[in-house]
Amino acid sequence: DGGITQSPKYLFRKEGQNVTLSCEQNLNHDAMYWYRQDPGQGLRLIYYSQIVNDFQKGDIAEGYSVSREKKESFPLTVTSAQKNPTAFYLCASSIWAEGNQPQHFGDGTRLSIL
Amino acid sequence: DAKTTQPPSMDCAEGRAANLPCNHSTISGNEYVYWYRQIHSQGPQYIIHGLKNNETNEMASLIITEDRKSSTLILPHATLRDTAVYYCIVRVYNQGGKLIFGQGTELSVKP
Numbered sequence: 378d379g380g381i382t383q384s385p386k387y388l389f390r391k392e393g394q395n396v397t398l399s400c401e402q403n404l405n406h407d408a409m410y411w412y413r414q415d416p417g418q419g420l421r422l423i424y425y426s427q428i429v430n431d432f433q434k435g436d437i438a439e440g441y442s443v444s445r446e447k448k449e450s451f452p453l454t455v456t457s458a459q460k461n462p463t464a465f466y467l468c469a470s471s472i473w474a475e476g477n478q479p480q481h482f483g484d485g486t487r488l489s490i491l
Numbered sequence: 492d493a494k495t496t497q498p499p500s501m502d503c504a505e506g507r508a509a510n511l512p513c514n515h516s517t518i519s520g521n522e523y524v525y526w527y528r529q530i531h532s533q534g535p536q537y538i539i540h541g542l543k544n545n546e547t548n549e550m551a552s553l554i555i556t557e558d559r560k561s562s563t564l565i566l567p568h569a570t571l572r573d574t575a576v577y578y579c580i581v582r583v584y585n586q587g588g589k590l591i592f593g594q595g596t597e598l599s600v601k602p
Contacts, residue, residue, distance in 0.1 A: 485533070
């Protein structure tokens with residue numbers, strides 16, 4: 378089946394540790410996105426990529442990094458500089474980054490601090 | 492960014508139509524209205540979107556008023572599996588067309 382796969386489903390981070398969240402899509406979509414969701418709140422954009430080898434900061438990029446070396450992959454690294462990383466992380470993709478193309482989401486990764 | 496207003500919660504009887512309203516009075520002429528839903532601990536699921544005409548797909552219908560200041564999502568025959576938080580979103584054009592999720596409407600479908 379075509380879709381977006383996020384892994385792992387649950388992740389624990391120790392103090393001072395970087396962790397990487399995986400996002401893979403087989404939909405042949407050009408655009409990919411990372412959002413963060415805190416309890417009882419809406420989604421906030423971390424980073425987005427409109428095409429391979431290009432990405433842009435979203436509203437809350439500090440403490441995060443991404444890469445887009447392949448069309449189907451958009452991993453997110455939560456660095457030790459991110460002081461409040463506990464959240465639900467969602468990856469999305471769309472055919473391209475235009476207003477009339479829906480974004481489709483993965484099932485998320487829940488990150489917690491040990 | 493255009494803001495949306497939705498009721499915080501609604502109930503619906505199983506098998507009946509669920510009509511979820513949304514106000515977006517500051518929407519611009521070329522901005523689309525999107526509807527997503529989210530079941531606890533899962534990623535948001537795309538339902539439907541539209542610009543000015545009414546839209547229908549296998550999941551739902553979207554009715555947009557002529558002045559585009561409000562819309563209604565209709566689930567024609569609600570089931571227990573439709574219990575979720577429903578988000579009405581006006582899609583912006585900056586930042587790759589990011590989605591701005593508000594508080595949404597928590598729909599409870601009851602037997």
